[in-house]
Amino acid sequence: MSLREALLTHNxxxxxxxxxxxxxxxxxxxxxxxxxxxxxDLQGLTSRPDIExxxxxxxxxxxxxxxxxxxxxxxxxxxxxxxxxxxxxxAGEGAxxxxxxxxxxxxxxxxxxxxxxxxxxxxxxxxxxxDVSLAxxxxxxxxxxxxGARRQRIETRVTHPGQGASVRLDGAYLLSGKRHADQTTRxxxxxxxxESRQLVRGVAADQSRGVFQGRIIVxxxxxxxxxxxxxxxxxxxxxxEIDAKPxxxxxxxxxACAHGNTVGALDEEALFYACARGIPAPEARLMLIEAxxxxxxxxxxxxxxQALARSFVATRLExxxx
Amino acid sequence: MLDIQNxxxxxxxxxxxxxxxxxxxxxxxxxxxxPNGAGKSTLSYTLAGRNGYEVxxxxxxxxxxxLLALDASARAAxxxxxxxxxxxxxxxxxxxxxxRTAMNAQRxxxxxxxxxxxDFLKRARAVAASLKMDMNMLxxxxxxxxxxxxxxxxxIFQMAMLEPRLLILDETDSGLxxxxxxxVSEGVNALRAPDRAMLVITHYQRLLDYIRPDRVxxxxxxxxxxxxxxxxxxxxxxxxxxxxxxxx
Numbered sequence: 142m143s144l145r146e147a148l149l150t151h152n153x154x155x156x157x158x159x160x161x162x163x164x165x166x167x168x169x170x171x172x173x174x175x176x177x178x179x180x181x182d183l184q185g186l187t188s189r190p191d192i193e194x195x196x197x198x199x200x201x202x203x204x205x206x207x208x209x210x211x212x213x214x215x216x217x218x219x220x221x222x223x224x225x226x227x228x229x230x231x232a233g234e235g236a237x238x239x240x241x242x243x244x245x246x247x248x249x250x251x252x253x254x255x256x257x258x259x260x261x262x263x264x265x266x267x268x269x270x271x272d273v274s275l276a277x278x279x280x281x282x283x284x285x286x287x288x289g290a291r292r293q294r295i296e297t298r299v300t301h302p303g304q305g306a307s308v309r310l311d312g313a314y315l316l317s318g319k320r321h322a323d324q325t326t327r328x329x330x331x332x333x334x335x336e337s338r339q340l341v342r343g344v345a346a347d348q349s350r351g352v353f354q355g356r357i358i359v360x361x362x363x364x365x366x367x368x369x370x371x372x373x374x375x376x377x378x379x380x381x382e383i384d385a386k387p388x389x390x391x392x393x394x395x396x397a398c399a400h401g402n403t404v405g406a407l408d409e410e411a412l413f414y415a416c417a418r419g420i421p422a423p424e425a426r427l428m429l430i431e432a433x434x435x436x437x438x439x440x441x442x443x444x445x446x447q448a449l450a451r452s453f454v455a456t457r458l459e460x461x462x463x
Numbered sequence: 464m465l466d467i468q469n470x471x472x473x474x475x476x477x478x479x480x481x482x483x484x485x486x487x488x489x490x491x492x493x494x495x496x497x498p499n500g501a502g503k504s505t506l507s508y509t510l511a512g513r514n515g516y517e518v519x520x521x522x523x524x525x526x527x528x529x530l531l532a533l534d535a536s537a538r539a540a541x542x543x544x545x546x547x548x549x550x551x552x553x554x555x556x557x558x559x560x561x562x563r564t565a566m567n568a569q570r571x572x573x574x575x576x577x578x579x580x581x582d583f584l585k586r587a588r589a590v591a592a593s594l595k596m597d598m599n600m601l602x603x604x605x606x607x608x609x610x611x612x613x614x615x616x617x618x619i620f621q622m623a624m625l626e627p628r629l630l631i632l633d634e635t636d637s638g639l640x641x642x643x644x645x646x647v648s649e650g651v652n653a654l655r656a657p658d659r660a661m662l663v664i665t666h667y668q669r670l671l672d673y674i675r676p677d678r679v680x681x682x683x684x685x686x687x688x689x690x691x692x693x694x695x696x697x698x699x700x701x702x703x704x705x706x707x708x709x710x711x
Contacts, residue, residue: 439555
């Protein structure tokens with residue numbers, strides 16, 4: 142079951158739907174009948190990103206397809222190389238459907254800091270999936286910032302070999318209107334002594350819906366793994382919805398794994414405190430939301446990517462102002 | 464300056480303030496003392512404009528302007544400053560950013576130009592120095608990880624920066640050791656001015672040894688039941704609130 146297969150064979154029966162455990166909160170069956178035509182046909186791959194190189198940063202701009210579009214592009218970071226990568230998904234018009242597969246392979250000692258800025262149209266369905274494999278001593282730090290779509294899912298599946306490799310998988314979503322954003326991660330610790338950190342934060346206004354699924358697997362032999370996963374969400378309206386499922390599957394010994402999940406409203410006390418100092422309520426609300434999401438931005442350790450993330454967040458905050 | 468007439472306030476439909484009248488002239492410091500549950504915090508929250516504090520009667524004006532018709536931020540722009548009993552922690556918003564945002568919002572509401580960043584910083588440095596505060600503390604998330612004393616000092620810093628006309632100190636002494644109490648009191652005393660009124664709300668007389676009030680009022684069961692000079696605070700400390708509670 143996948144959107145890709147369904148699009149390529151034009152068979153809606155292959156769409157993942159709410160009966161599939163991994164897709165139960167991001168049902169595509171209900172929204173993609175009939176399936177759109179493919180935008181063009183290029184050996185099964187219908188769109189390719191424009192790739193440019195900013196000083197120090199590889200930028201992949203993923204334009205939205207006109208109708209249905211599938212793309213597939215692999216990145217290999219060679220042994221010992223250090224790469225900063227921006228994957229920018231650009232919104233298109235109308236009810237387009239995109240499926241992007243962006244596998245990444247990090248060779249020994251390689252380092253990749255990746256920022257994904259996912260902007261999609263309100264009527265779009267967008268599924269972005271990255272399988273990431275790390276060799277020993279590699280570093281993969283990722284931050285995904287998403288603003289949702291009719292259905293938007295950004296999935297990252299990481300194979301973590303332990304052995305000095307390090308993984309940070311952060312994310313943020315800022316949703317308004319009827320937008321839906323799903324951030325799903327699977328972190329597979331396969332070797333001894335692996336460390337991973339995850340912090341995902343989201344805000345959902347109006348009738349929007351945020352989904353977070355974070356699974357950490359510690360395989361047999363991955364002894365001494367140290368994995369932390371936290372998801373915090375703010376619901377800004379009574380009609381907003383947050384669905385979160387953090388999961389730990391542990392088959393090894395002597396591991397330190399923790400997950401935490403909180404969903405709540407904006408702190409009314411803090412809001413009143415700011416208002417009582419003269420900040421009007423709408424401003425105060427935005428200030429608190431910005432601070433909440435700002436912690437995700439501040440964890441990005443490369444200044445150039447941090448600045449890009451900050452400006453993306455600022456634009457989305459304006460949308461939350463209404 | 465502050466004129467409260469026959470104020471009645473309900474919280475969750477329960478009457479808490481039941482006909483409170485009080486005048487605080489410019490330049491004076493008035494203390495409100497009272498037992499737990501007398502309505503002290505309700506009074507301060509009502510004056511500051513917190514949601515959920517329903518005014519069912521009476522009036523409260525600041526220099527003739529109806530406070531009760533304004534929302535909390537508009538009252539702050541008119542010069543009302545409530546110092547919280549438990550100041551909030553706001554992670555991710557540095558104290559300096561918070562105060563500058565507040566100052567500029569107030570100025571905007573009053574139709575004044577924004578303060579420039581260099582001017583703001585210059586003033587912040589001067590005020591911090593006078594309060595013996597480290598500027599680094601002001602660059603961290605507001606009140607995050609601060610001790611009770613540090614939080615209260617941050618309140619004083621904000622007062623000194625925002626220059627309110629009516630200062631309401633809600634149980635400012637709670638959670639303070641004697642050294643912190645002295646520093647905070649000195650900060651408050653430095654803000655005494657002929658065009659500024661202060662309302663010091665406290666359960667204990669201790670704070671009033673450091674912030675000397677011009678008048679002391681006893682609040683019990685939602686009303687002012689006695690008023691007098693500073694000696695009234697001494698008397699309450701000796702005799703307790705019992706006789707007022709039964710009288711009310």
